[in-house]
Amino acid sequence: MDTRNVFLNACNEIATQLDGFKILEKGQRLKKTSLDKDLYFEIYFQSSFRNDSSSIQILPHINIYSKTLKKWQIEHTKNEYSQGLIFGNQIGYLTPFNNWKEWNLAGLSYEKSIIEITESIQKYILPIFEIFHSKETAIDFIKKNGTKFNQWSEDSISPLDFLLCFSEKETAEIFLNNFVNGCPYKGNILKLYEKLKTENEIDLNYSEFHGADKIKLAFVKGLKIK
Template sequence: MADHGAEKPREIILTACSAIADQLFKDGFSFLKSGPKLKRKARDLTYNIHFQSDRNNVAGRRAAMWIHASVSSDIMARWRLENPMPWNGTHKPSLAIITGGQIGNLLPNSSWMEWNFADISRRTAQIDEATSAIRTIMLPFFALFETPATAIETLIHYPALWQSSLIEYALAHVGRDAAQHAMRQYLTANPRIHARYDEALTYIRLHGPITHRGDTGAELAMIANIHAFNLTDI
């Protein structure tokens, strides 16, 4: 039961986000309270850190927050408009998104991470821990995109990220050979997804495009079919 005289979880979390933003200001991030999120623009790329409140927060008991990252590219958005997939549509903000996820999913072995600011005696420590996690996990993740080939080679094997989007990123920023190589490496390392890819590719060639997304193997098969990848050697 909520303590109606206690601090409201939303107010606590906004204050915590502002404190995190103060610590990351020198890293070039601006704070958008309406998100709430942090944002940094670097040439073509936009790095976003999103703060999400747990809907099960209770005044006086729980003021938990999850942190997510996303990386967007203006070049990616333009490329997708010129090379549309059936599920992308047009002029959507999501066209620019390369990849992202909950902070624990930005690690090679994904995990769930959250911070609870309800206990005032531990609030400063929780803020510092959240900021430290951003510095040690998110900032190196963002830094990978300074060299697109490195980002693709590293992140294609992270299980919780969006492999189909990374392949599109490779096509847009590095080239077809790099995209094909990354897909080959990923499918070779993931036989179950490779099997779904083969099944989807057969379906596409017999019946036409798959118009919805949600299965990694099917999404990769659509990209391979449209861009005439040659992956017969895997």
């Protein structure tokens, strides 16, 4: 069996153990929709162009999207390529592996990798998706915890526009300040905020550093850093 078929077989074998997901792209992408039909959750299995008979890599990623947020992002950032992304990551960073994680599907590694990936998704990823089955639950969680969904998940500013779109300004401001106060590059954020006060035009689709586009959006929407 060629490497592509081994990879797709693994994707489908994992999919059969996860309830409620629609199988797309021959199993490489799994999709599930929230109760209100607006949010949807994806598990995407990345492959490698370097695969051979001794090394067939599979790298699982997750993404959470909103159809309404996609429209909001296009309107408010003028970026026609916006996808409505709320949060995404490689699952290695959301599990006890706590790192970028690749699994090998070649030979005797196949079954072990299938078990590890499936158990990681069931134990650590599905609970994150469950938080977002209700926008109210998700907003409350993010307001209090940011994106620290478990002990391995790090804080990300990614859901800021989700809060701007669906919650009160005060909630988005609390989230922003919690993020900034715990951010290792807080100084860069504060300098950017001061600089933006003198800017005539602000490019919301350019980032001087990671997450700078979100910081600019926060500024434009009148959020205060305290």
